[in-house]
Amino acid sequence: MAIARPIRMLGAACVLLTLFLIFNLRQSSDQPSTKLTNGMTRDPLLDPTGEPDGHLWRADEHDYSPDSAESARTNAALITLVRNEELNDLLKTMRDLERTWNSKFNYPYIFFNDVPFTEEFKQKTRAATKAVVQYELVPKEHWEVPDWINMDLFRESAQMLEEQNIQYASKISYHQMCRWNSGMFYKHPALEKYRYYWRIEPKVQFFCDVDYDVFRYMEDRNKTYGFTINLYDAPQTIATLWPQTKKFLAANPTYLSDNNMWDWITDDQARPEHNEMANGYSTCHFWSNFEIGDLDFFRGEKYEAYFQHLDRAGGFFYERWGDAPVHSLGIGLFADSNNVHWFRDIGYNHIPYYNCPNSPKCSGCQAGQFFGGADWLSKEDCRPTYFKYVGTH
Numbered sequence: 001m002a003i004a005r006p007i008r009m010l011g012a013a014c015v016l017l018t019l020f021l022i023f024n025l026r027q028s029s030d031q032p033s034t035k036l037t038n039g040m041t042r043d044p045l046l047d048p049t050g051e052p053d054g055h056l057w058r059a060d061e062h063d064y065s066p067d068s069a070e071s072a073r074t075n076a077a078l079i080t081l082v083r084n085e086e087l088n089d090l091l092k093t094m095r096d097l098e099r100t101w102n103s104k105f106n107y108p109y110i111f112f113n114d115v116p117f118t119e120e121f122k123q124k125t126r127a128a129t130k131a132v133v134q135y136e137l138v139p140k141e142h143w144e145v146p147d148w149i150n151m152d153l154f155r156e157s158a159q160m161l162e163e164q165n166i167q168y169a170s171k172i173s174y175h176q177m178c179r180w181n182s183g184m185f186y187k188h189p190a191l192e193k194y195r196y197y198w199r200i201e202p203k204v205q206f207f208c209d210v211d212y213d214v215f216r217y218m219e220d221r222n223k224t225y226g227f228t229i230n231l232y233d234a235p236q237t238i239a240t241l242w243p244q245t246k247k248f249l250a251a252n253p254t255y256l257s258d259n260n261m262w263d264w265i266t267d268d269q270a271r272p273e274h275n276e277m278a279n280g281y282s283t284c285h286f287w288s289n290f291e292i293g294d295l296d297f298f299r300g301e302k303y304e305a306y307f308q309h310l311d312r313a314g315g316f317f318y319e320r321w322g323d324a325p326v327h328s329l330g331i332g333l334f335a336d337s338n339n340v341h342w343f344r345d346i347g348y349n350h351i352p353y354y355n356c357p358n359s360p361k362c363s364g365c366q367a368g369q370f371f372g373g374a375d376w377l378s379k380e381d382c383r384p385t386y387f388k389y390v391g392t393h
């Protein structure tokens, strides 16, 4: 019996619709959460990710025992500014990092605090690792609000930021923390003998086994800075950071690196409204709750002069300049971009963003997932702009 033409048409339409739905479902499961732009249609973290090329230092080929005076460790430390109340979140982080990396290499931990650590904090963090652990008080003069800051002006500005829903705007300790992380941490005497640091925060997660010495990697390749996540900032918090930076550059034109990241810093295509509100700065930055860096860069003449200029300008208090955009501008302007490395193989999360590679060494995160939570978070991804202008190295 012949099937009526309208029924045939309906059948064909159903087949086409089903194929269309299958195609779309596959696309969205290939790319779980990120809307990439700038000509990038696929998250590079979906491609199989291995270790970096070249010689790597491994724990089974060298002496990395915790107390060895002759160990293969280079002069580097894991550093954390942390409050006593965050002990449990920090212990979780330490467990992750020990499991995936540090139980093999035993780099020392240095914990910093603006008040003394409790005995419980010391006892429990010591029990979480075989590595040496050190507890340091932040010197008062590194933490206190500088005397040129007008506290009435601070309160007024904080109020205005609060009205724009800027988190922690009136929390003075948050501003102090951002300033310390921007321009003070590398001046702490406990870091004097070290060249490299890896910054760790309570509550962050590590997902992938890393089987080589990342500090030796930095040293052998002459890397200045390593990151995992690249984001946009809230432009209201940094309205005058770029104008102040340009002022500093005008007075110190020779500081600019020949191979800098100017186009990433000043991009006005991907999010024009961000660039406008931040007066010429894209607001793109390395998310500094994870960073592996060369202290010699931060202690160097250029970055230190830059920090002094910013500190005098007052934006750590009158706005809410974060250490992430400040480090990023410093690195992006004064370092050689070939010496900045994306640690794509280090699976990482600080709520709500992820760096999650496609690798059998990882578990607990979804390859290519950039955020956890509401869809609008995908807008905060600045990696496409970074990859476009700087690269995926």
Ligand SMILES: Nc1nc2c(ncn2[C@@H]2O[C@H](COP(=O)(O)OP(=O)(O)OP(=O)(O)O)[C@@H](O)[C@H]2O)c(=O)[nH]1
Binding pocket: 080, 081, 082, 083, 084, 086, 112, 113, 114, 115, 173, 174, 177, 200, 201, 202, 289, 351
């Ligand atoms: N000792 C001490 N550590 C602090 C203080 N404020 C922040 N920190 C630490 O500084 C780091 C950054 O602070 P967070 O509160 O995590 O700031 P954030 O990452 O911008 O904010 P969240 O999104 O809430 O995590 C963390 O390691 C904190 O433990 C403080 O007043 N004293």
Ligand SMILES: [Mg+2]
Binding pocket: 201, 289, 350
């Ligand atoms: Mg945090």
